[in-house]
Amino acid sequence: MSKVVNKELFFALDYLPEGYFIIDENYKIIYWNKPIENLTGIEKKEILNRLLFEIFPNFNKELYKLRINPVFKGGPPVVFSAKLHKNLFSRNDSDSDLYYQLTISSLRIGENNYNALFAIENRSEVYSQINELISLRDKALDEIDEKEKIHTKLISQHIEIQEAFATVSEKNLEIEKQKQQLQELVATKDKFFTILAHDLINPFSLLLGYTSLLSEKIESYSIEETKEMIDLLNITTQQTYDLLQNLLQWAKSQTGKIIPRPEILKIKSIIDSNIVLLKSNIDHKSIHIQNNVQAGSFVYTDENMVNTVVRNLLSNAIKFTPKNGKIIFDTVTDKNEQKGLVTVCISDTGVGMDKAKLSNLFKVEKSTTTIGTDKEKGTGLGLILCHEFVEKMDGKMWVESETGKGSKFFFSLPRYSE
Structure with a gap:
């Protein structure tokens, strides 16, 4: 990583509310941001270029070194929970009532060369x-x-x-x-x-x-290699943007700040616009997609909320559908039609789910995150958000799936009729 990138990263970390510091592979502290000064009471000039063990002796224990050392080789993040490791940052007995949750991530500074980024939260x-x-x-x-x-x-x-x-x-x-x-x-x-x-x-x-x-x-790098990197950057950026969108929408939903504002909408057109929005993800996996929803199907609901539902369900189907697979949107005729509802089904030829995962799919307290067929990552938050939004719009949402046989997600919304 260049000195300019280091300087910009340090500047950004100084203005984040959480405490951050960075050590090199010798456990020497090379960066200490402003919020962590407030958390620990240790000033930057007191701690820079000193070994981590000198300040916090607990880090010198073998059980912690064994978990931290792989980070210097680009390994996955390491988390030390506040409850199980509450004495990790203890310097004396007065710290015994403090709970700090610690996340350690690899920070690439060169080829096969990493520092360790410590993120500390006072819990x-x-x-x-x-x-x-x-x-x-x-x-x-x-x-x-x-x-x-x-x-x-x-x-x-x-x-x-x-x-x-x-x-x-x-x-x-x-x-x-x-x-x-x-x-x-x-x-x-x-x-x-x-x-x-x-x-x-x-x-x-x-x-x-x-x-x-x-x-x-x-x-x-060749033009092809450069283009491949840029494509990966584009997909990662889109996935991160979608995650931030879901986080914001979910946060608003939890505080009751989202109130549906219904209007007359053509559901087929909304699906088409979201297919265009996610076209790069679809093309990347060469997925064949069809929108067979009836052109005359109109719903009376909130446009932003139904867009969020369709976008998340389509992103989820793309994530778990292998290359050259199929995703199909269709209108379903069922008992909900007699209750004044339009039911839409999005089916895929993906990996499917077992009964245990299905039962916890829409529960925030259960972890249902699964890696996609192209190693895509997710949080499970999108489906929870979909379920909440559909219910807020006076609709229903459910899923049918079997392991290895793909999934079918259904959602019903109030039908508009003159």
Whole structure:
């Protein structure tokens, strides 16, 4: 990596909210950004050019070195969770209540030469809130036990028993509701941070790698090799852009900021426009695609939301369909048609899914990420977003699939009729 790229990278990292630092293969600290000064209380001038072990002795343990060393060879990112490795950044006993989650990624600086980029997030407040909520839950459960004892003592008084039973039932429902909300909150945050820590770092690492190659050695590559690199950069950039779009849409959806604004739409035209949008991805895998949706099918729904649904379902089909495979859009005549709905099916000749994966496909707390047929990466967020949007538009979404026999995704939307 050139000094200019280093300078620009350091400048950018200084203005990110998370803490970042970089070490070379000898574990010498060569970069320390501003936010990490606030997290650790250690200034840049105090730590630069010193060994990591001198400041944080726990990193000198063999179990950590064994996991970190492959990063200097371009290996996959390494994650140390805040809960399991809370003492990793401890310098003394006063740090025992701090939770830092650490992600270490390869940072290419030359051919077969890598530094290690450390991304640190202070999860102390999150874990403090979780522990507080757990404590409140335990306290509430203790209250329930006490009320059940009272309920037994008052069994001879029919009216009081009914009142006590109603009170306990209400408490149970409220606790169950709080428990479910807590689980959803934790799952949502974990999903979001996982995407940020892994699925955004990886494509940017790839972009940095290829752009560095083109910048430093473009004269040594043929036109065909250069074009192949540019094509890969284009596909990676498009996938990263789609991921950011989904993240923004999902974040808005979770905060209730997305309100459907229905209008009359021709569903076939929306599908055609998204096929054009993803044409480079389709051509890259030589996939044959057909849009057999009836030209006279009109829906009354939100244009941006239905575009998001179609784009994600098509991207998903491309991802899991092998080269020279088929993807077909079609209108389905079923019982939903009698309920004033238009049902669209997108089928592919891809790898398909087993029953276990199907059952967790639209659950944010479950990980359903699978590598595509051309090693494409994803987060599973797109399908969750599709499911939420279809429901917000008063429609339904479901899937039929078998391993090795492709998949069929169905979604129904309100039909427009004069």
